Amino acid sequence: MTQKAFQDYYPDHLSHCYGCGRLNEHGLRIKSYWDGEESVCRFDTQPYHTAVPGYVYGGLIASLIDCHSTGTAAAAAYRAEGRAMDTEPPLRFVTASLRVDFLRPTPIGVPLELRSTVKEIKGRKVVVSTVLSAGGEVCARGEVVAVQLRNI
Amino acid sequence: MTQKAFQDYYPDHLSHCYGCGRLNEHGLRIKSYWDGEESVCRFDTQPYHTAVPGYVYGGLIASLIDCHSTGTAAAAAYRAEGRAMDTEPPLRFVTASLRVDFLRPTPIGVPLELRSTVKEIKGRKVVVSTVLSAGGEVCARGEVVAVQLRNI
Numbered sequence: 001m002t003q004k005a006f007q008d009y010y011p012d013h014l015s016h017c018y019g020c021g022r023l024n025e026h027g028l029r030i031k032s033y034w035d036g037e038e039s040v041c042r043f044d045t046q047p048y049h050t051a052v053p054g055y056v057y058g059g060l061i062a063s064l065i066d067c068h069s070t071g072t073a074a075a076a077a078y079r080a081e082g083r084a085m086d087t088e089p090p091l092r093f094v095t096a097s098l099r100v101d102f103l104r105p106t107p108i109g110v111p112l113e114l115r116s117t118v119k120e121i122k123g124r125k126v127v128v129s130t131v132l133s134a135g136g137e138v139c140a141r142g143e144v145v146a147v148q149l150r151n152i
Numbered sequence: 153m154t155q156k157a158f159q160d161y162y163p164d165h166l167s168h169c170y171g172c173g174r175l176n177e178h179g180l181r182i183k184s185y186w187d188g189e190e191s192v193c194r195f196d197t198q199p200y201h202t203a204v205p206g207y208v209y210g211g212l213i214a215s216l217i218d219c220h221s222t223g224t225a226a227a228a229a230y231r232a233e234g235r236a237m238d239t240e241p242p243l244r245f246v247t248a249s250l251r252v253d254f255l256r257p258t259p260i261g262v263p264l265e266l267r268s269t270v271k272e273i274k275g276r277k278v279v280v281s282t283v284l285s286a287g288g289e290v291c292a293r294g295e296v297v298a299v300q301l302r303n304i
Contacts, residue, residue: 018209026200048178057170058247059215066211095210099251
């Protein structure tokens, strides 16, 4: 994709996140985009991202939901203010709570897709709901309460 | 420690987990032990396990809670059956749901300690509650519903 991801707009000093920082060479470099009212993230697992053989590690799924949700929260906050993500001041969110329901084992080696919707924006809080699927089959659901960082 | 960790008793074919598999050379190799009625896990973060500068990545915290909890569930199930972890048949659990509340930012570079209690054992389900602290300060709480794998 040539479109910039939400995370590509984060200021440099906030781009070292292990999950989604473009400047963390050890990290997962999770990328999120709008697709209409939903945000979408696609991720290709590595063979070592396994739980039991053949299936994706749950902690990785939690990580994908986490960073995709805080990115979605930031993008939604810019939208709510009616301005683009490259305008000042920057908005950046952290996770207050994370819930993941693992509905079935997630097969490894299949591209993963996360689709999220913003359930609530209230003050500094954004609630994001996510469905993770592999090969079109829903494998996990997530909910994140994200809170806007002050003074970044 | 010379004591064997819960995860050291997992059968080889179930020891490739990215979070806790002793045979996954890319993984975190999370280790859990009994300390009386609580289980404990200690983990030293790497500098690249960061979220915002100075603090631990939430997805790593979720991963620690996840594997420590499924390990604790297995150990508790052996205890409930009155047998040691090196006896047959092996018991191994996966995560049905994971919840993490991030109470405050977790400082990086400080050894992390997770302490868990078993809230419920019922059939194939075990509920594990966890407190994560850094330098003695509680930074996150977790709850995992773990379910025993069949036919391993």
